[in-house]
Amino acid sequence: MLIPCPYCGPRDVSEFTYQGDAGRVRPDPASTDQAAWNAYVYDRTNPAGDHHEYWQHSGGCRSHLKVTRNTLSHRILDVAFARPSTAHASSRRQGPRP
Amino acid sequence: MAEYSALSILKNALSGNRHWKPAWRKPDPKPSYDVIVIGGGGHGLSTAYYLAKEHGITNVAVLEKGYLGSGNVGRNTTAVRSNYLLPENIRFYEQSMKLWENLSHDLNYNVMFSQRGVLNLAHTPAQLDDYARRGNAMRHLDADAELMTPEQIARLVPGIDMSRSARFPIVGGLMQRRAGTARHDAVAWGYARGADRRGVDILENCAVTGFLREGDRVVGVATTRGEIRAKKVAVAVAGSTGHVLRMAGIERLPIESHVLQAFVSESLKPFLDTVVTFGMGHFYMGQSDKGGLVYGGDLDGYNSYAQRGGLPIVEEVMSEMLALFPSLAPVRVLRSWGGVCDMSMDGSPIITTGPLPGMYLNCGWCYGGFKATPISGWCFAWTIAKNAPHELNASFTLDRFHRGLVIDDKGQGATPRLH
Numbered sequence: 090m091l092i093p094c095p096y097c098g099p100r101d102v103s104e105f106t107y108q109g110d111a112g113r114v115r116p117d118p119a120s121t122d123q124a125a126w127n128a129y130v131y132d133r134t135n136p137a138g139d140h141h142e143y144w145q146h147s148g149g150c151r152s153h154l155k156v157t158r159n160t161l162s163h164r165i166l167d168v169a170f171a172r173p174s175t176a177h178a179s180s181r182r183q184g185p186r187p
Numbered sequence: 188m189a190e191y192s193a194l195s196i197l198k199n200a201l202s203g204n205r206h207w208k209p210a211w212r213k214p215d216p217k218p219s220y221d222v223i224v225i226g227g228g229g230h231g232l233s234t235a236y237y238l239a240k241e242h243g244i245t246n247v248a249v250l251e252k253g254y255l256g257s258g259n260v261g262r263n264t265t266a267v268r269s270n271y272l273l274p275e276n277i278r279f280y281e282q283s284m285k286l287w288e289n290l291s292h293d294l295n296y297n298v299m300f301s302q303r304g305v306l307n308l309a310h311t312p313a314q315l316d317d318y319a320r321r322g323n324a325m326r327h328l329d330a331d332a333e334l335m336t337p338e339q340i341a342r343l344v345p346g347i348d349m350s351r352s353a354r355f356p357i358v359g360g361l362m363q364r365r366a367g368t369a370r371h372d373a374v375a376w377g378y379a380r381g382a383d384r385r386g387v388d389i390l391e392n393c394a395v396t397g398f399l400r401e402g403d404r405v406v407g408v409a410t411t412r413g414e415i416r417a418k419k420v421a422v423a424v425a426g427s428t429g430h431v432l433r434m435a436g437i438e439r440l441p442i443e444s445h446v447l448q449a450f451v452s453e454s455l456k457p458f459l460d461t462v463v464t465f466g467m468g469h470f471y472m473g474q475s476d477k478g479g480l481v482y483g484g485d486l487d488g489y490n491s492y493a494q495r496g497g498l499p500i501v502e503e504v505m506s507e508m509l510a511l512f513p514s515l516a517p518v519r520v521l522r523s524w525g526g527v528c529d530m531s532m533d534g535s536p537i538i539t540t541g542p543l544p545g546m547y548l549n550c551g552w553c554y555g556g557f558k559a560t561p562i563s564g565w566c567f568a569w570t571i572a573k574n575a576p577h578e579l580n581a582s583f584t585l586d587r588f589h590r591g592l593v594i595d596d597k598g599q600g601a602t603p604r605l606h
Contacts (some may be wrong), residue, residue: 090497103499107489107604110443124589130601131532131588132439135429137492160444160492 090163095170096150104148110134111141111155111171137161143171189295190384210376211255211383216390219416220248222571223408225395225431226424227251229260229371229557230549232378232389233564234423234571236294239385241565242572247387248417249379250410252394256375259425262494262526263557264449264483266462266473268305268366269330272321275582275594276535281330282579283562284365290561296377298369299476304461305366306335306344308511310355314466318361325363335360345458346514354510355467368462368473368481374560398435405435405545421547421571423563426492426527428550437542440550441532441588443603445486446525447554448496450504452518454478463511470507479521482508486528486554488604496525528554533593534606538566538580547571548585553606 090102110133116125140160145153153171158164189195190208199207222238224231227249238244251257267287269280291297309315315334322332340360341349349357379389390412399407399414407416424431426444455478462473472482484504487496501523509516531537531551536559538549549567552559566580576583587593588601599605 101499102489102497109602109604110490127589128439131441133429133441133443134439135443135490136433137427137430137444140490142490158489160490163491163493163497 090165092144092146092154092156092165093168094146094149094152094154095168096152097146100146100149104146105144106147108143108145108153111143139166191295210380211389214388214390216248216393216410216412216415217388219407220388221246221417222419222421223247223415223417224249224421224423225408226258226422226427227255227379227389227391228258228423228425229375229378229560230425230552230563230567231421231423232375232382233560234421234549234567235382235387235389235564236378236385237565237568238572239382239387241568244572245386247382248415249382249387249389250393250395250408250415251389251391254391255379255389256372259526259528259556260371260375260560262449262524263371263554264471264473264481265368265371265475265557266305266366266471267300267369267558268363269558270305270307270321270325270332270361270363270366271596272324273594273596274324274328276596277325277328277330279562279566279579279583280558281325281328283559284330286561286565287369287558288365290369290374290377294377294381296373296380298373298377300367300369301476302365302367303473304362304364305464306340306461307361307464308340308357308466309359309361310357310467312358315359318359322361331363331365333362333364335362343461344463346512347463348511348513366462368475371557374557378560378564395431395434403544405543418545419547419571420545421549421567423549423567425550425552425556426529428529428548430492432542432548435543435546441537441585441601442551443490443530444492444527445488445530445604446491446493446496447483447486447528448500448504448523448525449481449483450501450523451475451521452480452482452515453521455480455518465507465511467510468503468507470504470511472508472511480515480518486530486604487525492527494525494527496523528552528556530603530606532588532601532603533595534597534599535594536563536583537585538563538570538583539576539585540570540574542585551583553603
């Protein structure tokens with residue numbers, strides 16, 4: 090499987106680290122809503138089809154990416170930076186990971 | 188006379204083998220059943236078998252979307268063991284082991300259960316300490332476990348690299364002698380025949396396309412062979428759990444589907460009479476009675492419903508194999524394949540009533556479902572028949588994640604690809 094990194098171009102999947110479902114909504118850190126935290130930590134949509142997921146190009150430019158991939162065919166439909174605001178060469182220096 | 192016996196072989200041989208009954212019928216679906224089990228894999232078939240045998244519920248249909256045994260029951264690496272750490276898992280899998288020990292007799296079908304032992308190798312003193320702890324936990328609950336020294340391992344496993352200069356030298360291991368392997372296809376066929384002979388309808392090429400509802404309650408399923416109603420609908424579909432439950436309107440579960448690959452080499456003369464696991468990565472290997480090495484390693488590591496895997500894991504598994512057995516370098520791989528695993532958030536299974544009224548759920552087997560086949564069906568049948576879990580599966584609930592009662596044997600947290 091090749092993932093087309095927006096910086097580096099198409100690279101082998103072994104250069105990337107999988108970070109899981111990008112569809113989960115992380116509650117505000119100050120939130121004490123237990124159900125929301127439980128849902129964030131444990132519940133997944135797990136689709137047989139198009140799946141939004143985070144990958145880090147850990148063996149390359151180290152960008153965090155949001156990838157849309159089909160879980161049946163492994164076809165990659167879309168790749169974008171995990172946070173659009175970090176879509177510059179200085180992304181490594183800006184803030185914590187998504 | 189048992190249906191399969193030395194005498195029946197002789198009798199059928201004398202009549203030209205023309206009178207064997209098929210192992211299971213190919214019935215048409217009835218309009219309704221007491222219980223529908225979705226999924227004609229090992230767990231679904233054993234559930235139907237124990238529903239009939241233990242609870243007298245024989246008006247049962249098992250729905251299989253493909254042919255019987257085409258899913259994970261025919262795709263695993265056949266190891267059977269109960270070498271867990273946490274009491275819920277040890278009790279559950281140890282009871283499975285006890286069913287395995289009598290399974291061929293119970294089913295009157297040779298499942299080729301071979302208690303050749305499973306040996307976990309330790310490569311550091313700290314890892315050996317950890318194994319000792321796990322072995323003690325097992326022995327405390329009447330499972331068998333023993334620590335082995337490098338000298339014992341060298342005698343037991345010829346060809347293994349025991350040199351001190353190895354990248355990951357072997358300092359000992361944890362052996363469960365009663366563990367071993369079974370012929371996976373025979374397990375599916377044996378349970379199918381046992382269920383069929385007790386009146387269960389096994390409906391192949393019958394894919395579920397939706398659930399019939401009356402209000403909240405599930406009252407049947409729509410299938411490619413028509414609508415079938417049932418008082419109780421049980422789901423045992425492993426890697427397809429998310430996909431099937433979405434048809435019932437359940438969008439989110441503590442499950443991710445991942446692909447696990449397995450490999451078989453060309454046939455070799457017998458040299459490995461136990462199952463060996465590598466402790467500095469993820470690799471396990473046994474040798475089948477035909478002589479092929481049966482082995483595998485880690486998940487591919489990203490969500491997948493494809494029953495095939497990628498090349499990075501192939502390379503990793505082969506390199507781990509050669510780290511343990513350098514002499515196997517010239518051996519060729521005969522075939523490889525992938526199966527879809529329902530990875531739960533704590534690595535432990537779910538066998539429960541619900542999540543909807545009239546529904547029962549059996550899932551979350553990660554890549555360890557085969558060894559649980561007997562006890563999973565036994566507990567699921569109990570849960571379906573009595574509308575309440577048996578004490579062996581009372582902890583394996585769906586809501587344990589939200590209640591803080593996870594059973595995380597490996598301590599990996601809610602990261603399914605690492606369990």
